Amino acid sequence: MKKVGVLSLQGDFAAHGAALEHAGAEPVYVRERAQLAQIDGLVIPGGESTTMLKLLRYEGLFDDLAEFGLRKPMFGTCAGAILMAREVSHPSQESLGLVDIAVERNGYGRQIDSRVVEIDTTENFQQRTAPGKLEAVFIRAPIIRRITGSVERASVNVLARFAGDPVLIEQGPHLVATFHPELTSDSRVHELFLRKL
Amino acid sequence: MANIGIIEAIMAKVSIPVMAKARIGHFMEARILEALGVDYIDESEVLTPADEEHHIAKTAFRVPFVCGARNLGEALRRIAEGATMIRTKGEAGSGNIVEAVRHIRTIVKEMRHLTILGKEELLHEAKNLQAPLELVEWVAEHGRLPVPNFSAGGIATPADAALVMQLGAEAVFVGSGIFKSSDPAARANAIVKAAKNYNNPEKLLEASRELGDAMPGLDISKMAESELMQTRGW
Numbered sequence: 001m002k003k004v005g006v007l008s009l010q011g012d013f014a015a016h017g018a019a020l021e022h023a024g025a026e027p028v029y030v031r032e033r034a035q036l037a038q039i040d041g042l043v044i045p046g047g048e049s050t051t052m053l054k055l056l057r058y059e060g061l062f063d064d065l066a067e068f069g070l071r072k073p074m075f076g077t078c079a080g081a082i083l084m085a086r087e088v089s090h091p092s093q094e095s096l097g098l099v100d101i102a103v104e105r106n107g108y109g110r111q112i113d114s115r116v117v118e119i120d121t122t123e124n125f126q127q128r129t130a131p132g133k134l135e136a137v138f139i140r141a142p143i144i145r146r147i148t149g150s151v152e153r154a155s156v157n158v159l160a161r162f163a164g165d166p167v168l169i170e171q172g173p174h175l176v177a178t179f180h181p182e183l184t185s186d187s188r189v190h191e192l193f194l195r196k197l
Numbered sequence: 198m199a200n201i202g203i204i205e206a207i208m209a210k211v212s213i214p215v216m217a218k219a220r221i222g223h224f225m226e227a228r229i230l231e232a233l234g235v236d237y238i239d240e241s242e243v244l245t246p247a248d249e250e251h252h253i254a255k256t257a258f259r260v261p262f263v264c265g266a267r268n269l270g271e272a273l274r275r276i277a278e279g280a281t282m283i284r285t286k287g288e289a290g291s292g293n294i295v296e297a298v299r300h301i302r303t304i305v306k307e308m309r310h311l312t313i314l315g316k317e318e319l320l321h322e323a324k325n326l327q328a329p330l331e332l333v334e335w336v337a338e339h340g341r342l343p344v345p346n347f348s349a350g351g352i353a354t355p356a357d358a359a360l361v362m363q364l365g366a367e368a369v370f371v372g373s374g375i376f377k378s379s380d381p382a383a384r385a386n387a388i389v390k391a392a393k394n395y396n397n398p399e400k401l402l403e404a405s406r407e408l409g410d411a412m413p414g415l416d417i418s419k420m421a422e423s424e425l426m427q428t429r430g431w
Contacts, residue, residue: 051389055393111237
């Protein structure tokens, strides 16, 4: 069984652990550098990205994650998407730069604008997983404003959009969702990530 | 409810979620805070209650609420009204952890008790707890609250935060413990680190170093019941 790390400094790491188990992987709750050697891929969960970033710096894990992302697949949801992005605005903050997207924090509004919606996925996503709409939970979600582009990396592939904006994308080994697939019973997004390992 | 200008200034300044307090039962203060766009409302006993019988009917709101509780019955009544987060009341502003410990211990013990009861006993227990049967049954099946369970009211040190996390809190609220200390910024930082590292004594030691004086604690046993905030709400 694949061992998948879940960064467990803050946020809904427990929900990701349960979703990974449901999708057929063994979760490892990563709090220390040494655990990175034991895992095949890493999930950065939803939570509060400023807090997570501060704790990453405090634990001295920031550079380790940037380096891990060059070798192994990573999957970020919501705050995780912000940490994995190339550019972050509103306000701007440091990020790992593992996927070539520019995100705006809280781009869909504050807590009161949070919502659960059904979204269409691309044929590519459905062929690799299963057909059907995807339930997407947006909580103070970031919005992907643009794909920044890169010459030396695989191109960014959009797997789902909401109201015209990308909400689920992949680039090479990495997967990013601005919503929370870990909070629904539909395990297709986690299954897709496991296939990348 | 605090001065709106101050809440707005805070919302404009920080990128993290902002929670504001409404008085117990004051649903129009809550409507104003919702219109302002705060991220959460704390229907809080720290402010004098606006209604001596009723809490806010929170299911009617889009903004999520947190409410205080001293025991499982109180927690489940608040959840039935629509609270999406619960925090132990402790004794706010006391700098003394004893009440927060009492309340989290009580809630955890009462939940554990439910998990060993049979169906007919749960009916009786719902009556004792003055809480809806379906919530009592949910807790009996899962052994936890159906919403996040926080600890608040008297947390003043990194060790306090780690203690209540050990006792079953999923997160901690700290107010005067930070703002009435001699070193608010450093203390806030240290308490966040302690909540994250509550299982790691070396990290807790590191977080506890280089802190000044905690806020002076009050001896709650010497306070009159009428002075206590935790007795507000029902």
